[in-house]
Structure formats: C-alpha cells, structure tokens
Amino acid sequence: MSNSTAERLLEAGREELRAVGHQTLTIRMVAQRAGVSSATAYTYLESKNRLYAELFWRFLVEDEQVAEGADAVARVRSVTRNLANRLAEAPELAAAVTPALLGPDPEVDELRLRIGSEFVRRFRDALGAKADVAVLEALALAFSGALLQAGMGLMTYAEMADRLDSVVAVIMKGN
C-alpha cells in the first residue's frame, strides 16, 4: 500500500527538502516528520544521497511529456524545455540531486545510471531515426553541464531553458 513506512519516509523527505533545503535536511528530521524513529528511517533510507536520488528519479518520470515538433530541433528543444521547467518547479530537489549523484555511495550507482539513461533516451527519441551518436552525446553533455552550472548557482533553472535553446541550435546545425 502507498502508506507503507517507506513511502511515508519518501514523502516526508520531499516535504522536508522543500521546507529546509538539502543542506539543512537531516535524516533524523525526516524521520520525525514521518512519525518514525531515526533507526527506522535508516532502515529504509540508506543515506541522504540515496534519498535525493530516489526522489529525483520519481520526480523525473512522474510526468513525461511527449516531445512535440515537426523537426528534430523543435523536439529536442521541447525535451530540454520540459525538463528545465520541471526543475524550476523543484529547485531544492534539483540542487540536491547533483551532489547526491556525485557521492560514492554504492546505493546510488543504480540510480545514477538510470537517471543518465533516461536523459539519453529522451534525447534519442526526440532526434528520431537519424540519431547521430555524436549529436546525442553532445546533447547529453551539454545538458549535464547545464545541470552542473545551475547546481553551482551560475544560472537559475529558469534561465536554463533559454540557454539550452541556443545551445541545441548550435549542436544540431549542420548535423
């Protein structure tokens, strides 16, 4: 059932993250919010990084929109815009996930791959049949870079969309 302890903890984590940010969040506070002891929390949330990665994954797949547009450029842009807009809605989560995925915790290994693959899949779908591997890689790297720079505060998640539009154009011009 969706009210299992594990689910309640994830939900509490989401709320706590929104409320205090990823730097301030502590597992013990999440436990408290979920009405559970911290020992129990650690039973389900192996680590803060794992929590963030899991929340981000759920957030990511929770409402994929089909890329629309006549040409590949438009479709790719709809992917980046869609992602950027969603991230802008949950900046705390976005800020949390980048460092989380950089962590060494073996328990995030799988999520790291899953999240990375999901981005690539979306770009591949948007590119359509003529998906050039080099173009795909360029898009994936540019998008990762945008995530990193936004995570560093060098750009806001709101700006991300516009910046990526022009980068997408550059990458796809002549390819």
Add this chain to the structure above:
Amino acid sequence: MSNSTAERLLEAGREELRAVGHQTLTIRMVAQRAGVSSATAYTYLESKNRLYAELFWRFLVEDEQVAEGADAVARVRSVTRNLANRLAEAPELAAAVTPALLGPDPEVDELRLRIGSEFVRRFRDALGAKADVAVLEALALAFSGALLQAGMGLMTYAEMADRLDSVVAVIMKGN
C-alpha cells in the same frame, strides 16, 4: 616564503588527497601531515571544499599550454585535450573539485567563478576572433557536462579527451 604554514597545509592537502582520496581525507589528517595542530589548520583552510577548490585552481593555472592548431576546431581540441590529460594525471583532485564547487560554502564562491571564467577564457582564445557566443556557451556546457560525468564515474578522465573531440566537432560544424 613558500614554506609558510599556509603553503605547507596546501601541500599536505595535495599529498593526503592523492594518498587517501577526497572522501576519506579529513582536515585533521592534513594538519597532522603538515605537522600542525588542527586548530591551526582550520585557521588557514576554512573548509574541505575550500581546500579542494584552491588546490584545483593552482593545478589548473600551473601549466597552461598555448592552444595550437591552424583552425579553430584544432585549437579548441587542443584545449580540451590538454585539460583532459591534466585531469587524468590527478583524478583524485578532479573527483574532489566538482562536489566541492557545488557546496554552499561562501568561501568557494570566488573560486567557482574564477575557475569557470578560466575555462571560458581558454575556449574563447581558441576560437579566435570569430568567437560566436552560442558556440562558446555550448563548449563550456559540454565541458562542464564531461566534468560532471567523469566525476560520477560514467567515464574516465582518459576517455574524456576522445569523447570531447567528437563533441567539439559536432558543436563547431556549420558554426
């Protein structure tokens, strides 16, 4: 003098980082290696993140090579190759700096900008007079993305050079 306590601490930090990795390094161990008390260490190294950012900055500027090549593509590649090769020499430092710059510590703010600007500067120089802003941005984002992915272990620093070669080609084709 170059043997000041501050310098000795940075040097000890470099050694310790190489020896045990950024996850395991503790300021107190660095202090010990430098033959200094931990209170003194904290006087000079405001935080681990600051230490990593500072070490990275020094590493970055310590031997810049002039970008060579007849055309812009070749020059940009020489920049990415040079950086990738250097990072490959110090993977522990490279792995340390990405999360460090993502940290909130106000004391890394300045380094974050300085390091980012340095990358952009190198790309701009390589592009030469006809430096299109969008191209520059695409290169910077792709390079950041490569740093992030390498930091996550999705690629090695050695692979980075090759991967970026093809990405650079894609970005600059037709621009």
Add this chain to the structure above:
DNA sequence: GGTGGAGTTGGACACCTGTCCAATTTAGAA
C-alpha cells in the same frame, strides 16, 4: 488465546565537521 517473526524503537557508538577560546610559544623590535 497463544506465539513467532517482522517491524520498530531508544540509545549508545565511533567518527566527522567547524567553532571557539584561554593558555602558551615564538619571533622580531626596541
């Protein structure tokens, strides 16, 4: 109605981070 195993709990543990400060050491100036 009893009982066993899963789930949960409190609290100790080892260790880290950064901060703080009173006390001491060390040099360079007088």
Add this chain to the structure above:
DNA sequence: TTCTAAATTGGACAGGTGTCCAACTCCACC
C-alpha cells in the same frame, strides 16, 4: 636581552553521519 604581538596549541563543544543491537509491539496464523 626583554617585551609584545602574532602564531600556534590543546581540548572542549554542538551538531551531523551512519551503524548496531537488545528490547519491545503488534498482528496473522495456528
């Protein structure tokens, strides 16, 4: 040589992380 100001030190502190485990609760099933 003596004095003073800066550098250094030891050690305590508050708070976090993640681990561990013996004890307790509860419910499904016999």
